[in-house]
Amino acid sequence: MDTLPKSNTEYGTKTYWEERYTREGSDHTFDWFKTYRDLLPIFEREVPDKSGRVLMLGAGNSTLSEDMYRDGYHHITNIDFSETVIDQMRQRCADLTEMEWEVMDIRELQLADASFDLVVDKGTMDALMCEQGDVWDPSEELMENVRREVDEALRVLKVGGKFIYITFGQPHFRSRHLKRDAFHLEIHTIGDAFHYFVYICTKINPQESTAQ
Template sequence: MESKTKASTDLRVLPTNNVEYGTREYWQQRYAQEENETFDWFKTYKDLAPLFEQHIGRRDARILMLGCGNSTLSSDMYAAGYENIVNVDYSDVVIEQMGQRCTHQAKMTWEVMDVRQLALDDASVDVAIDKGTLDALMCDKGDSWNPPPELCKNVAAEVDEVDRVLAPGGKFVWITFGQPHFHKRHLVRESWDLDIERLNDGGFDYFVYIMTKKTRPMGTQ
């Protein structure tokens, strides 16, 4: 699951059990140890630039980076012209680190926030990007075909919050290796259209789930 850009080989940052990926305590400890490092899950901006050009395009779009961590994605997007980025993470440790690291990119913000309870106004975001955060919430010992209720509750909380803050015509982009027969069920909403794209990386498939918010209220013609 993990793809390092400039990260330590210190095994203390790795969880003893994948369930820990879904806990704030694990990330607080990990980011404290990775103070001067970066770490990207799945893909970097270089890999995703054509995808963002297609689905975002507008450089002035208000972008919400969900569970930003210490990824290079926001900084690289900023350098490419996507400057209106709100980076959120429930780890105050990493938000402090990244805010200091990116002071030269002053137009984007870094805010301590739980993706399951966003302190943002309704319909205030044009694009929401998730690269690994939903996957962390989905780490569990249970059966992937029949996930436990607590997992479903946490995932639904993030998805519903994104639905709430996404403006009409806006897009929720989730990059993951999670296959549709496991994950599509968590994303279905009447308020948006769902499309799935496949990215192949040397024989290993990644999936991009793209949810586009409908521009007309449900029930109207």
């Protein structure tokens, strides 16, 4: 089944994803970049307390949330702007009773301030960045869309909480989008032949950022 778009810019559109998830059907799953097994050392080190609230941005039909749930992270809220995939995954994961699935735009979260301990983005921000043009000088629209996502992630995180972003995007392309006075940013590289990057943004007190 051909699910590739005619242009990479389609990755940023709701229409493309609705059509793709409809064609693939409810039994299909797909993980961008890395699986939970690959990322387990990162989660064990950065989020050892599995009792906190987790927000999965652009969950899609990835198995990441299911695998995390079965490993003890039970309080997971999954959001995606595709009604189709949210319905599919809600049915697929019906036995994971503490898991939540909501239709929502990552740039405008209908969620309370400081209500999550962990926010995860595995490739979702990359979809916002698929546009024609110069990758060294992205458009104002792209910059604004990414800014809104990161600002919303920051808003819903508790102090001490972490925003973990997994991507193939290299630091000289991605770091500028994540730098905030209220974030402490760390970057880790994983993989052998092909490198992936894990950006870990820890929310700090405003007093701490002023003191730095």
